[in-house]
Amino acid sequence: MSTAEPGPRQLTFAEAVREALAEEMRRDSRVCIIGEDVAEAGTPFKVLSGLVEEFGTERVIDTPISEAGFTGLAVGAAMTGMRPVVDIMFGDFLTLTLDQLVNQAAKIHYMSGGELHVPMVLRTTLGATRRTAAQHSQSLHAWVSHVPGLKVVLPSTPFDAKGLLKAAIRDDDPVIYLEHKFLYRRIKEDVPDGEVVTPIGRARVARVGRHVSVITYAAMLHVALEAAEAAARDGIDVEVVDLRTLLPLDEEAILRTAAKTGKVIVLHEATRTGGPGGEIAALVAEHAFEYLDAPVVRLAPPDTPVPYSPPLEEDFLPNARKVGLAIRALADY
Numbered sequence: 001m002s003t004a005e006p007g008p009r010q011l012t013f014a015e016a017v018r019e020a021l022a023e024e025m026r027r028d029s030r031v032c033i034i035g036e037d038v039a040e041a042g043t044p045f046k047v048l049s050g051l052v053e054e055f056g057t058e059r060v061i062d063t064p065i066s067e068a069g070f071t072g073l074a075v076g077a078a079m080t081g082m083r084p085v086v087d088i089m090f091g092d093f094l095t096l097t098l099d100q101l102v103n104q105a106a107k108i109h110y111m112s113g114g115e116l117h118v119p120m121v122l123r124t125t126l127g128a129t130r131r132t133a134a135q136h137s138q139s140l141h142a143w144v145s146h147v148p149g150l151k152v153v154l155p156s157t158p159f160d161a162k163g164l165l166k167a168a169i170r171d172d173d174p175v176i177y178l179e180h181k182f183l184y185r186r187i188k189e190d191v192p193d194g195e196v197v198t199p200i201g202r203a204r205v206a207r208v209g210r211h212v213s214v215i216t217y218a219a220m221l222h223v224a225l226e227a228a229e230a231a232a233r234d235g236i237d238v239e240v241v242d243l244r245t246l247l248p249l250d251e252e253a254i255l256r257t258a259a260k261t262g263k264v265i266v267l268h269e270a271t272r273t274g275g276p277g278g279e280i281a282a283l284v285a286e287h288a289f290e291y292l293d294a295p296v297v298r299l300a301p302p303d304t305p306v307p308y309s310p311p312l313e314e315d316f317l318p319n320a321r322k323v324g325l326a327i328r329a330l331a332d333y
Contacts, residue, residue, distance in 0.1 A: 011191040012186075013155075014047045032059040033087060036065055036067075038051075039062040047184065067096035068100060071088075072100045075118055079118055084121075106174060121165070122175070126154075127180040128269070139270040141178055142274055145279075150176055151171065151248065154245070156183070156242050163197050163198030180218045183219055187222070200245050200248070203243045203244055207228050212239070212263045213260070215265070216268060217242055223267070224267055230324050251283060265296075265299055269300070273303050281296040
């Protein structure tokens, strides 16, 4: 009989999300999932497949098509002791939940003088690349990042997809947890079985470098890493920082990399005007100006709806070639 140790256990991003939910539901009977097509269909992306068989329809709850209604129901359930995970099929439909999120979930703790909590997670998707056009491809996370009382999380790897979701479910405040559709089945990595909790509000250095910093998150992390590898062949050493969380923002990590390289690119899939890049650039300008050797560069899609046409969608998005050109221009500044 062989006594060899089992090899590394690799999960896709989607599998890591499902595993985090299953483990938290086994650990805490107050955790439930509510949303459209979450039970029998397992969501359009099949991320939740199999959960209803284990936990039943009282904890994996299919709802009518009313995002405002079932989000409000979850806010009330959270206030009275449950830990609901709300599934919004597409991030574009955040528009239908904003009153419940902005005026209710985010404010209750403050308005009650700390007496009430809303330990609720709202999971939803973001991003293009699936040819789902203008109403199903947007990246609207800058909106919710503007709301005090919410936390906004955007994992970029399967490991963090699991660890950040478990942290979000255990948090006593409402957390918006955004999953990029591009990542569900295209990224695999080692993920431990069992307890993995990634602290909310802490960035990580995904690639160490010394010439140029690229600050990013979600699917754009992988674009940045590809561009950094290409730049390394030309002798440009790029540091890539994965923010993981936009609210609260890890300001120390941002300022640390800015001071280290003196040249900063902020990369995101949200459209440029009003996007997270402006806030990050302002932070660097206010607190690390003396270290900068060049202006902060923002790389983002243009201020247009996401195109349906495949060639136009590809041109709309930042890619490794565009990031590489920006890296080289900044390195030569």
